[in-house]
Amino acid sequence: MALAFVLSPFLVLFVGALLLMLAEALSPRKGGLALGATIVFLAGFMFSVGAWLYGVEDVPDKELVAPWLVVDRFAIFFDGLLCLGGALAALLAGGYLREHDIERGEFYSLLLFATLGAMMVASAGDLLVVVLGLETMSIGAYALTAFRRTSPRSSEGALKYFLLGSFAAALLLYGFALLYGATGHTDLAGIGEAIKTQGSSPMVVIALVLVLVGLVFKVSAVPFHMWTPDAYEGAPTPATTYMAAVVKCGAFAMLLRVLLTCFGDKASMSWSSGWPPVLAWIAVLTMTVANLVAGQQESVKRMLAYSSIAHAGYLLVGVVATMRAPQASASILFYLLTYVVSTAGAFGALILCGRKGAEAVTYEDLAGIGRRHPAAALAFSLFLVSLAGIPPTAGFFGKWFVFRAAMDAGFHVLTVIAFMNSVIGVYYYLRVLVFMYMREPAAGAPIATPMRSGYVSAALILSAVLVLALGILPSRSLDVAIKAASVFGG
Numbered sequence: 001m002a003l004a005f006v007l008s009p010f011l012v013l014f015v016g017a018l019l020l021m022l023a024e025a026l027s028p029r030k031g032g033l034a035l036g037a038t039i040v041f042l043a044g045f046m047f048s049v050g051a052w053l054y055g056v057e058d059v060p061d062k063e064l065v066a067p068w069l070v071v072d073r074f075a076i077f078f079d080g081l082l083c084l085g086g087a088l089a090a091l092l093a094g095g096y097l098r099e100h101d102i103e104r105g106e107f108y109s110l111l112l113f114a115t116l117g118a119m120m121v122a123s124a125g126d127l128l129v130v131v132l133g134l135e136t137m138s139i140g141a142y143a144l145t146a147f148r149r150t151s152p153r154s155s156e157g158a159l160k161y162f163l164l165g166s167f168a169a170a171l172l173l174y175g176f177a178l179l180y181g182a183t184g185h186t187d188l189a190g191i192g193e194a195i196k197t198q199g200s201s202p203m204v205v206i207a208l209v210l211v212l213v214g215l216v217f218k219v220s221a222v223p224f225h226m227w228t229p230d231a232y233e234g235a236p237t238p239a240t241t242y243m244a245a246v247v248k249c250g251a252f253a254m255l256l257r258v259l260l261t262c263f264g265d266k267a268s269m270s271w272s273s274g275w276p277p278v279l280a281w282i283a284v285l286t287m288t289v290a291n292l293v294a295g296q297q298e299s300v301k302r303m304l305a306y307s308s309i310a311h312a313g314y315l316l317v318g319v320v321a322t323m324r325a326p327q328a329s330a331s332i333l334f335y336l337l338t339y340v341v342s343t344a345g346a347f348g349a350l351i352l353c354g355r356k357g358a359e360a361v362t363y364e365d366l367a368g369i370g371r372r373h374p375a376a377a378l379a380f381s382l383f384l385v386s387l388a389g390i391p392p393t394a395g396f397f398g399k400w401f402v403f404r405a406a407m408d409a410g411f412h413v414l415t416v417i418a419f420m421n422s423v424i425g426v427y428y429y430l431r432v433l434v435f436m437y438m439r440e441p442a443a444g445a446p447i448a449t450p451m452r453s454g455y456v457s458a459a460l461i462l463s464a465v466l467v468l469a470l471g472i473l474p475s476r477s478l479d480v481a482i483k484a485a486s487v488f489g490g
Helices: 002-006 008-026 033-054 073-099 106-123 127-145 152-183 188-198 202-218 227-234 237-262 276-294 300-321 328-352 374-388 394-408 412-438 454-472 475-488
Strands: none
Touching (some): 002 033, 033 073, 073 237, 073 328, 073 454, 073 475, 106 127, 127 188, 152 202, 152 227, 202 237, 227 237, 227 300, 237 300, 237 328, 276 300, 276 412, 300 328, 300 394, 300 412, 328 394, 328 475, 374 394, 374 412, 374 454, 394 412
16 A cells, blocks of 8 residues: 555556546537646646655565565655746646647646656656657657657657657667666666676677767757757647656756766766766767857747757756765756746746737737736746746756856866756846846737736746745755655765
8 A cells, every 4th residue: 555655656646647538528619628638637746755754765566566666755855846847838728739829638638647657757767668758758748749749840849759759769769779688677776786797898888879969869958959959849848848857857867866866986987997987078069059059040839949058058067966965856856847848938928928810929029018918928037037047046946056066066167067057057047037127029920919818827926936945945945855766876
């Protein structure tokens, strides 16, 4: 019974997804599916909180799911975070899909099943479960990207995402096969112990390179980021929100679980022959390229896409810091929490700023909206300020803890580069505020008109409360992240 309670977030989403599919098939009206999906996600979140409070350290019969699933606080933390991100995406979809006449029930089932895949990779203790969860999450994301069937841009973005994602998954699977050949294990703990005992052979090194390529692609880091802007721009905005928040969180959960469990030995984490220097260079490239390109975009949605790539770079700085400061993994988890609520809020505010036929797509579309519709502009401003890392919002403390962990680990140059990139990022975030409050639409130019939706408003209110709460009182959430990261010695 105790084991079932700890696994309840996964079970709730699985049963909820099946019931939602049944309701979609039997009911001619699709209006209640968004609310149903939101309730399932929030139920999963509440069961995650309950499992966290109950404790997972002394749960009997954990060996029944071992080594396939790992029952620990790291998995419970991501169960709650992924359910929270899924709930926000479902709320945004409830308003957006109806407004744009593309409301179909399979959208919400795809959200739920893709989230199940993300939860699997977060708690995976075996390579087979990693692959199964990764493909479940990815197939859902591919379908969500192509959800706007009549849009060539949506189809193009989905096709690029699918082809490149399949190629990256193949490299990851080949790396896993080499790990099995070199160690004789498919469980992550067994692989890590074998590498620590036997040392790194050429086969293990090749496997590490292939695994890194697959993992870096999934977090959309440079130079494996080219699919991201097209997929994010082509997808319906709630699907973009889901990919930027939930899929990225699942990818980082997988990256941390695989790297710190399989390749957590001193040789693999050394600066001379391990993965940290590779990730350090990737982090620098990711932050720099994404920020420079984001500043040149005219589409706000593409700007936010490159912004999400830049945030992956900041998170990779924290991953690099784990080689000398194990507590850095806690800062990554806290950053992901602040990133999810800020990103969901930013895309939600963009949805709110434009109804069908008068959407807010470019910077010019947002000109003067601060005077015409101050509530929508204020919501957008709050989330952009948080993404920029300006106090007293959640984004400030997310970056502060990651940068401080990197400084404590002795990566001063890397931290300075990350800080400079963060300053560069402020430019394109504040540029949106300049257009909203200090510009007026050109004569004859289309004017974005905010939509009215209780679903979207509820998502924005929830995101805003969390952004401010995490910014004003970050200590309790940081303590939770520290406990979750303690499974890796953080």
